[in-house]
Structure formats: C-alpha cells, structure tokens
C-alpha cells in the first residue's frame with residue numbers, strides 16, 4: 001500500500017495545473033501513457049497537430065505570464081475567422097456583418113431584428129428562442145440555427161442559452177442593422193487576439209508543466225471507496241490512501257467509480273449529457289500553395305447543414321512552423337450525439353468539392369482524434385443535477401474540476417485558474 005495525501009485524477013491541463021500550484025504532497029494518476037488530455041499535440045510526417053486547434057485566450061496577466069514562461073514563448077495572433085455562407089466567406093460574427101449578404105437575405109435579417117418579440121431575455125431560455133429574441137428570426141435562420149445544430153448535435157429547443165456568455169458576440173439592434181449598410185470594423189469576441197506557443201503546438205504548455213509535475217501514467221482510477229478513503233487503479237493492482245481527491249475526469253465517470261454511491265447521485269448523473277467530436281487532422285503537400293478559400297484564415301464556421309462538418313481550422317496559418325515546407329495543415333470537426341459521424345469517411349471528397357483543397361493536392365498525412373466528451377449539454381436539468389453531485393462529492397473530500405469534472409464549457413485559462421483555487 002502506497003501512502004499518499006492528495007490524489008489528482010487526470011494529467012490534462014486541469015490536473016497538471018492543480019499539481020503545479022499545490023505545495024502539499026500529491027500524486028497525479030493518469031489513465032493513458034501521455035499527459036495533456038485534449039490539450040496536447042502530436043507529430044506526424046513533419047506536421048504538428050493539436051487535438052483540434054487549441055488556442056490560448058487569456059485575460060489574467062499573471063496567467064498569461066505563467067503560460068508564456070511554461071511554453072517557452074507565445075505569439076499574439078490577431079484572429080481572422082470567417083463564415084462559409086452560400087459558397088462565399090463572410091467575416092465573423094454573422095450578426096455584425098450583414099453587409100456581405102445578398103439583398104434578399106439581408107432584408108430578412110433586418111426585418112427579423114426589427115420584428116423581434118418584446119420579451120425579457122434570459123439565458124435559461126431554450127437557445128432557439130433566445131436567439132430569435134436576441135438577433136431576430138433571419139439571423140437565427142441563416143446562421144444561429146444551422147451552426148449550433150451542427151456544433152451541439154442537440155435539439156436547440158432543449159439546449160438552454162446558459163453557455164452563450166462570452167462565446168456569442170451580442171451587438172445591439174442598431175449595430176446589427178448598421179452592419180447591413182456599412183462594413184463593420186469592430187473586432188468581436190473573447191478571442192479576437194489569442195496566443196499560441198512559438199513552436200511545438202499546444203504541447204509546449206504541457207511540457208512546461210511536466211518539468212515540475214511527474215504524473216503516474218497507465219494508472220486508470222477505477223474504484224473509489226469514500227468510506228475508507230481508498231482509491232484503486234488498474235484492476236485493483238495499486239491502492240492509494242487519500243485525504244482529498246482532485247478529480248478532472250468526466251463527472252459522470254467519477255460517479256460510476258464510487259463504491260455504494262447513493263441512488264440520488266446516480267439519478268443526478270443520469271441527467272447530465274454531452275456530445276462528442278471527431279477531429280480529422282490533414283496535412284497537404286501542394287505545388288500551388290494553400291487554396292484561395294483557406295488562405296490567411298484561422299478558422300471557418302460552416303452553418304450549411306448539407307456539409308457534414310461544423311468548423312475547419314488551419315494550423316499552418318496560425319503558425320507556419322506546424323507544417324513542413326510547401327505544405328499546409330488543417331483540421332475538420334464533426335460533432336455527434338450518438339458516436340456516429342456522418343460524412344467523416346468522405347471528408348476528402350467533400351473538401352475537394354468545396355475547393356478547400358485542390359484536386360491535385362497531395363494528402364501527405366491524415367489522422368483522426370475522437371473526443372468522446374467534447375461539449376457538455378446545457379439543459380434545464382444540468383444546474384440542479386450538478387449541484388446535487390458536487391455537494392455530495394465535496395462532503396466526501398472529492399473536488400471535481402476542469403471542463404468535464406465541473407461539467408462546463410470552459411477553456412485553458414479557466415482550467416488553470418480554477419485549479420489554482422481548488423480548495424478556496
């Protein structure tokens with residue numbers, strides 16, 4: 001029996017951050033043979049790939065400084081993002097760039113804004129109603145509905161608007177209408193400038209943490225006996241005594257591992273839902289350089305429901321060192337609520353049809369990253385179920401944090417800052 005104080009489950013960005021900031025004795029247990037969770041990179045045929053682009057957006061200066069130091073230097077990147085609409089690209093966000101639409105659609109969007117129902121808007125509303133109340137029926141029809149149905153793979157009448165916070169820019173009605181007549185130069189969103197390691201992809205951040213934190217790999221936590229404060233990994237091969245657990249694994253998995261978990265907690269966990277994402281990373285060798293449509297863009301949102309993926313991001317436009325000479329690299333994201341990714345098998349044909357890649361481009365590298373937990377679903381049950389589970393866990397000295405531990409829509413900066421104040 002190995003005697004330990006604090007056990008940290010998971011060596012993703014949340015678990016590594018928690019270990020980094022803790023001054024007490026701790027052990028990080030990681031189920032796989034590598035660290036980073038979703039926030040990691042790998043190298044193939046001269047290309048550096050993330051598990052879909054992981055770009056760092058930071059408000060807190062202290063965290064920015066730490067991240068810069070851990071990465072061995074970061075570049076500030078001025079975001080260039082677009083929406084693929086009717087075969088053309090229009091600047092993001094749709095709701096502040098009506099100028100680029102044809103007259104009929106533009107009129108529908110303006111009429112939609114002018115004819116919005118006069119109702120009180122709150123983020124507990126179904127997303128689809130929230131969108132119509134916020135932006136009107138035209139913008140909802142042409143962007144919000146299609147894009148979000150594809151991203152969430154969920155019924156937008158059941159998804160609430162609680163996640164929209166910083167993620168959906170909310171220009172007022174006057175700005176939206178003016179954007180139909182005059183190009184809007186305002187830069188919107190929490191990530192209008194983001195940061196990225198100078199070399200080596202997002203893995204550089206993880207490698208920075210690993211200089212101080214040494215996880216135990218191939219150590220999947222499988223059973224937690226809260227009565228005896230004992231935790232078992234690898235089919236019971238190893239047993240750890242703990243005083244506290246910081247868990248960053250998906251909350252619903254954690255609940256399953258607890259011996260004799262009360263049925264009320266099991267019922268609450270059954271009310272938590274998520275979707276999954278398949279990211280296809282593609283490296284292309286090209287005689288003529290990157291296609292016109294991808295040139296200079298960082299990522300492109302795709303609301304059109306006849307195209308199976310919801311977003312394409314171009315690694316080598318963010319940092320040219322991510323692809324070898326005469327090559328470019330990008331990722332394509334599909335989402336699903338049942339693990340089936342329609343259209344993923346014919347992704348190359350679709351990309352050629354859309355002219356994202358040229359017919360004579362040579363695919364030099366392609367790989368698939370599946371994320372079984374990707375976006376947690378915000379619905380009317382989430383908040384209550386989450387509180388029930390978290391109260392029970394805290395009462396038993398288990399602190400569940402991170403994107404899937406806290407069952408939230410979070411990102412690198414929040415994961416680091418939440419890990420820093422885990423016991424506060």
Ligand SMILES: Cc1cc2nc3c(=O)[nH]c(=O)nc-3n(C[C@H](O)[C@H](O)[C@H](O)COP(=O)(O)OP(=O)(O)OC[C@H]3O[C@@H](n4cnc5c(N)ncnc54)[C@H](O)[C@@H]3O)c2cc1C
Nearest residue numbers: 010012013014031037038054055220221249402403411412
């Ligand atoms: C498609 C997509 C794109 C994203 N893009 C960005 C972006 O551009 N910028 C950004 O800031 N954020 C982005 N995010 C969010 C970011 O990925 C997460 O916020 C972050 O990776 C969460 O880290 P985590 O450590 O909380 O969880 P995870 O990365 O899930 O790490 C959990 C770790 O726990 C381990 N584990 C699980 N179960 C066990 C067990 N039983 N025993 C031991 N170990 C276990 C896992 O192997 C993993 O290593 C994106 C997310 C997705 C899905």
